Amino acid sequence: MMRDEPARRLPMALSALVALALSVMPLPAPVDAFRPDFLVLVVFYWSIESPRTGGLALAFASGLALDVIRGVVLGQHALALTLMAAWATNLRLRLRVFSVLSQSLTIFALLTGYQFVLFWIDGATGNPVTTFSRWLAPVIGACIWPLLAGLMSRVDDR
Amino acid sequence: MVAFRSTETSGRTTGLLLRCVLYCLLALGLIIFDKRYDHLGDLRRFLSVVVVPVQIAVASPFQGWDWFRESVSSRETLRADKAKLEAELRLANFRLQRYEALEAESQRLRALRENTAGVSNRFVIGNIMDLDIDAFRERVLVDKGARDGVFVGQAVLDSGGVFGQVARVGELTSEVILVSDGTHAIPVQINRNGLRTIAVGTGDMTRLKLPYLSTSADVTAGDLLVTSGLGGGFPAGYPVGTIIGVKRDPAQSLAEVEVRPAAALDRSREVMFVWLTPEARATLSAPPPASVPQPAAAPPQGRRSAAAPAQQNGAPTK
Numbered sequence: 001m002m003r004d005e006p007a008r009r010l011p012m013a014l015s016a017l018v019a020l021a022l023s024v025m026p027l028p029a030p031v032d033a034f035r036p037d038f039l040v041l042v043v044f045y046w047s048i049e050s051p052r053t054g055g056l057a058l059a060f061a062s063g064l065a066l067d068v069i070r071g072v073v074l075g076q077h078a079l080a081l082t083l084m085a086a087w088a089t090n091l092r093l094r095l096r097v098f099s100v101l102s103q104s105l106t107i108f109a110l111l112t113g114y115q116f117v118l119f120w121i122d123g124a125t126g127n128p129v130t131t132f133s134r135w136l137a138p139v140i141g142a143c144i145w146p147l148l149a150g151l152m153s154r155v156d157d158r
Numbered sequence: 159m160v161a162f163r164s165t166e167t168s169g170r171t172t173g174l175l176l177r178c179v180l181y182c183l184l185a186l187g188l189i190i191f192d193k194r195y196d197h198l199g200d201l202r203r204f205l206s207v208v209v210v211p212v213q214i215a216v217a218s219p220f221q222g223w224d225w226f227r228e229s230v231s232s233r234e235t236l237r238a239d240k241a242k243l244e245a246e247l248r249l250a251n252f253r254l255q256r257y258e259a260l261e262a263e264s265q266r267l268r269a270l271r272e273n274t275a276g277v278s279n280r281f282v283i284g285n286i287m288d289l290d291i292d293a294f295r296e297r298v299l300v301d302k303g304a305r306d307g308v309f310v311g312q313a314v315l316d317s318g319g320v321f322g323q324v325a326r327v328g329e330l331t332s333e334v335i336l337v338s339d340g341t342h343a344i345p346v347q348i349n350r351n352g353l354r355t356i357a358v359g360t361g362d363m364t365r366l367k368l369p370y371l372s373t374s375a376d377v378t379a380g381d382l383l384v385t386s387g388l389g390g391g392f393p394a395g396y397p398v399g400t401i402i403g404v405k406r407d408p409a410q411s412l413a414e415v416e417v418r419p420a421a422a423l424d425r426s427r428e429v430m431f432v433w434l435t436p437e438a439r440a441t442l443s444a445p446p447p448a449s450v451p452q453p454a455a456a457p458p459q460g461r462r463s464a465a466a467p468a469q470q471n472g473a474p475t476k
Contacts, residue, residue: 021216026290035293051174060181068205069213070292071326071333075188082185086178125193127341129294131361 008053011156015042016062024069033133036141038148039066040081040114044107045152047085048092059085073125080117084110100146108142203304206328213299213331217288280433282306284314286426287331296339296363298322300429303330311391313432319397319420320344320385321429336423337398338363346398347386351376354386357398363423366399368415373406377415393434 019038027035043059063078070077088095088110095103115138122129192202284302291297302308304327312324314334322342325335335342340361346368347354353376357366371377381401387394397420405414 017212020212024289024291025216026220026288032290032293056177056181065209068202068209071297073189074192074202075185079182079185082178082181086174089174121189131294134294
């Protein structure tokens with residue numbers, strides 16, 4: 001199912017916007033701690049699925065949007081997302097033939113790396129956030145990855 | 159197994175490393191310029207306008223639901239609300255009767271002491287946007303920005319008391335850091351005896367703490383904390399919270415004091431931005447500690463609590 005590049009840009013941008021909305025949507029406090037990084041997962045999906053169209057540019061732009069919305073130092077999420085999207089792109093041929101479990105584990109590693117870069121920049125810029133809950137997001141993200149990726153490829157096929 | 163159908167294969171992502179390095183350098187450059195040199199204010203302002211549609215799109219369904227619930231609420235509910243509000247208004251009016259006279263008297267006394275701390279001349283109401291901007295920090299987004307004259311460090315109140323201060327200003331929106339944020343500190347005074355100290359956030363919206371009070375300090379549960387006006391950020395005399403617990407461990411030199419914030423940090427929908435009068439600002443920006451009003455009844459206090467307001471200035475301790 002080969003498609004030309006511009007045709008892929010629209011679903012890419014739309015899914016990123018939806019994920020951005022999901023990541024700032026107000027949730028009741030008990031559920032809030034379990035919110036996965038939707039936008040990061042979507043960027044990973046596109047880095048694996050069609051790195052040439054979106055890839056790093058999408059990762060950088062999404063990261064910048066997160067920086068502005070979360071009000072942290074500009075470039076923090078952009079750096080973390082770019083690094084991890086590049087890693088995902090590098091791994092993508094292997095990821096495609098992995099079993100669900102191995103895929104989820106790889107995504108877990110990528111998400112943890114993402115959180116680690118954020119954590120490090122938080123500390124370097126003097127705003128350390130040391131709550132344990134920040135390391136919960138990678139676990140949740142890895143758990144919902146099969147669902148999310150399945151859903152996205154289903155929708156993308158239409 | 160997730161099916162990836164794309165036919166893009168490895169040969170096509172040549173230059174991945176190069177592009178990755180370029181984007182990372184760009185991001186690092188942004189971080190350094192934003193943090194170290196603070197040159198990116200305009201870029202951030204522009205970007206913050208770009209994301210406003212997303213923020214409005216997310217917040218509006220929730221606001222729409224509130225509106226819907228309000229419009230279909232029953233007559234009985236409305237009558238009950240009306241009765242409650244009338245009772246509150248009556249009470250507020252009783253309290254206000256002497257206010258004018260007291261305000262004038264306070265102004266006269268302040269003029270005598272050449273101290274205009276806590277005089278504010280302008281208020282603007284802002285609505286809190288229903289967004290969760292950061293799971294780990296206590297911040298909210300308010301729909302007033304640079305266009306309305308909001309500035310960084312500005313005091314923000316709600317109907318109960320001090321809510322927080324402005325941390326970042328966009329063109330149309332601004333980010334307010336709550337008094338309960340773990341990095342926020344505010345100079346306060348105990349209303350009963352004038353003891354000055356600093357209230358620090360805990361990261362929990364229902365609690366603040368006073369970490370700089372010695373075990374011998376004269377504080378008890380139920381004491382009201384008000385802003386002291388030191389540091390120049392906040393107008394003086396607004397309620398910050400009520401002390402709910404004091405733990406004195408003889409082995410420690412400092413007491414553990416817990417405070418319940420006066421503002422409804424987790425429930426407020428509307429907040430108020432405050433502008434101090436220029437004279438008040440001038441007085442407050444260079445406050446010699448000796449000229450600070452020092453109630454005669456103030457008990458001896460540790461050096462720490464006297465020195466701390468000057469160091470911390472009530473700003474987020476970044």
